[in-house]
Amino acid sequence: MNFRPSEKSQAYLKKLKAFMNTNVYPFEKEWMEFNKENNPDGHWTTWHEHPKLDKLKNEAREQGLWNLFLPDEQMGQGLSVLDYAPLAEEMGRVYNSAEIFNCNAPDTGNMEVLYHFGNDEQKKKWLVPLLDGEMKSVFCMTEPNVASSDATNIETSILPDGDEIVINGKKWWATGLGHPDAGLAIVMGKTDTSAEKHKQHTMVLVPLKAAGVEIKRMLTTFGAYDAPAGHGEVHFNNVRVPKENLIQNFGSGFAIAQGRLGPGRIHHCMRCIGAAERALQLAIIRSGTRKAFGKPLAMLGGNAERFAKARVAIDQARLLTHYAAWKIDQVGVKESMTEISAIKVVAPQVLQDVTDMAMQIHGGGGLSDDFPLSSFYLQARALRLADGPDEVHLGMISRLEFKKYL
Template identity: 60%
Template sequence: MDFSYSAKTKDYLARLDAFMREHIEPYENQYQKENYRLNSTPHWREWQVPPRVAELKQLAKEQGLWNFFLPDNELGAGLTTLEYAPLAERMGRSLLAPEVFNCNAPDTGNMEVLYHFGDDPQQEQWLTPLLNGDIRSVFCMTEPDVASSDATNMQTTIKADGSDWVINGRKWWSTGLGHPDAEIAIVMGLTDEDADKHHRHSMVLLPLNTPGVNIERMLPALGEYDAPYGHGEVVFDNVRVPKENIIVGPGAGFKIAQGRLGPGRIHHCMRAIGAAERALELFIERGVSRIAFGEPLMKLGGNTERLADLRVAIDQARLLTLHAAWQIDNVGAMKAIKEISAIKLVAPNVLQRVVDETMQLFGGASMCHDTPLPGLLTVARSLRIADGPDAVHRATIAKTELKQREKQLKGRSND
C-alpha cells in the first residue's frame, strides 16, 4: 500500500494551505470574539453566523476549494478517501475551516447519504442546496432513553399511514439543530419491530419546519453550546412526511448508516490529527518561550520526553487512519470495520492527550478562549462519545480478531 500524496492531493493541499494562512488563521481570534458576542446565550433561536464566514465561504467556492469530501469530479473534488485524508487533517487545525470549505459535519455525512442512496427528486430538493452551501442539515440518531451505543435500541418510530410516514419519538445530541440555516434532518427510526435487528430501522428526510417537530433545547457540551451549530434535543409528535421521503426503502437504515459512518470517521479522525498537530505546535512554542525557575519550561519536568512521546503518538495515529482510508477505498467500509474501529479508538484519545499536556504548560491561559485549547479539548472528549464509547470499539476489534483466529484454526484443521 502506498500513502504518498497523489498529484491531485498535492495541488489541493497547497491551495488549501495558502487559503487558510491568508484568510482563516488571521481571522480566527476575531471569529471567536464575534461568535461569543453574537451567540453567548442559550436562546438558540437568536443565534447568528458572523457575516465574515459567508464571505469566506463564497471566496473558497470561487477558488474551487469546495466539497473536497465528495468523490465526484463534477459535484465535488473527485478524491478518494485516502486522497481526501490529508486535506481533512489540514482543515482540522482550525475549528472554523471545515465550515468555510463546506466540509463540516453533519452535512458531509448527510450529503454522502443523499449522493449514494438518494433518488433523483431527493437529490434535487436537498443535495443540491447542501452542496451549494445554501442550507445546513441535521442527523437525528441518538436517543436519551436508551443506550445509543447499540443503535438497535432506537425507539423512535416511523410508521406507515396511507401515503405518509408518521414519526414519533425523541432524539438528542442532534448536531447542527440550532444553526439558523438548518432546514432538513435525516431521522433514523423503527419501521418494523418484527424484522431482524439490522432491518428494523429506516431513514427518512424530515424538513424541520414540518408540524409536530418540537426543538426543546440546545445541550451544552462541557459547558459550551457550540453556537451557531448547537447539539439539540427534539421531539417528534405525530410528524407526517410523504412516503417518498424514505431513503432507499423500509429496513435500509443500517445499510445506509454503515455507508455514511465509514468515510465520515476518516474525516473526523484526520481532523483530530490536524488538531493534535496544532496543539503540539502550541506545546513547543510555550515550552521554549516561557521561563520558570530559570529554565525554559521545555527543560523542566520531563517535557522533552513528553514532546517525543506526543510526536510518535500523532504519527502512529496518522498512519493508522491512512491505512483505514486505504482499506475503505480498496475493500469497502463494511470490510474495514476493524480498521475504522481502531482509528475511532486511537485518534480522539491522542488528541485529548496532546491537548491535556499542552494545557499543563499554558496553565491558567489554557482555561479561557485566549487559546484554542478549550475548544480542542471539547472536540477530543466529545468525539470519544459521539463516535461511540471506547469500550465498544475495543469490543469490535476483539470480536474481529477472534473471528479471524477461529477461521485460521479451522483452515489448519481442514488441511
C-alpha cells in the same frame, strides 16, 4: 500498499494551506469571540453567524476549495478518501474551520447518504442545496431515554400510513440543530420491531419546518453551546412526511448508517490529528518562550520527553488513519471495519492526550479562550462518544479478531 496521497491531493493541500494562512488563522480568534459573545445563552432562534463567513465561503468556492470530501468530479472535487485525508487534517488545525469549505459534519455525512443512497428526486431537492451551501442539515439518531451506543435500542417509530410516513420520538445531540440555515433532518427510527434486529431501522428525510417538529432545547458541552450550530434535543410529535422522503426502503436504515459512518470517521480522525499537531506546535512554542526557575519550560519537568512522545503518537495515528482511508478506497467500508473502528479509538484519544499536555504547558492560559486548546479538548472528549463510544469500537475490533481464529 501505497497510501501516499496523489499529486492532485498535494496540489489541493498547497492551495488549502495558503487559504488557511491568508484567511483563516488571522480570523480564528475573532470568530471564536463572536460566537461566544453573540450566541451566549442557548436561544437558537436568535443565533447568527459571523458576517465574514459568507465572504470566506465564497472565496473558498471560487478557489475550488469546496465540497472537497465528495469523490465526484461534478458534485465535488473528485478526491478519494485517502486524497481527502490530509485536507481534513489541515482544516482540523482551526476548530470548526471545515464549515468554511462546506466540509463540516454532520452535513458531509448527510450529503454522502443522499449521494450514495438517495434517489434522483431526493438529490435534486436536498443534496443540491446542501452542496451549494444554501442549507444546513442535522442527523437524528441518539435518544435521551435509551443507551444509544446500541442502535438496536432506538425507540423512535417511523411507520407507513397510506401515502405518508409518521414519525414519533425524541432525539438529542443532534449536531447543527441550532444553525440559522438548518432545514433538514435525517431521522433514524424503527419500522418493524419483529424483524431481524438489523433490519428494523429506517431513515427518512424530515424538513425541520414540518408540523410536529419541536426543538426543545440546545445542549451545552462543558458549559459551552458551541454556537452557532450547537447540539440540541428535538421531538417528533406525529410528524407526517410524504413517502417520497423515505431513503431507500423500510428496514434499510441500519445498513445505510454503517455506510454513512465509514468515510465520516476518516474525516473526524484526520481533523483530530490536525488539531493535535496544532496543540503540539503551541506547546513547543510556549515552552521555548517562557521561563520558570531560571530555565525554559521545555527543560523542566520532563517536558521535552512529553513532546517526543506526542510526536510519536501523532505520527502513528496519522499512518493508521491513512491506512484506513486507503483500505476504504480499495475494498470498501464493509471490509475495513477493523481499521475504521481502530482509528475512531486512537485519534480522539491522541488529541485528548496531546491537548491536555499542551494545556498544562500553557498554565492558566490553556484553560482560557486565548488559545484554541480548550476547544480541541472538548472536540476530543466529545468524539470519544460521538459516532460510537470507544467501548463499542473496541468490541467491534475484538469480534472481528475472534472470527479470524474461532
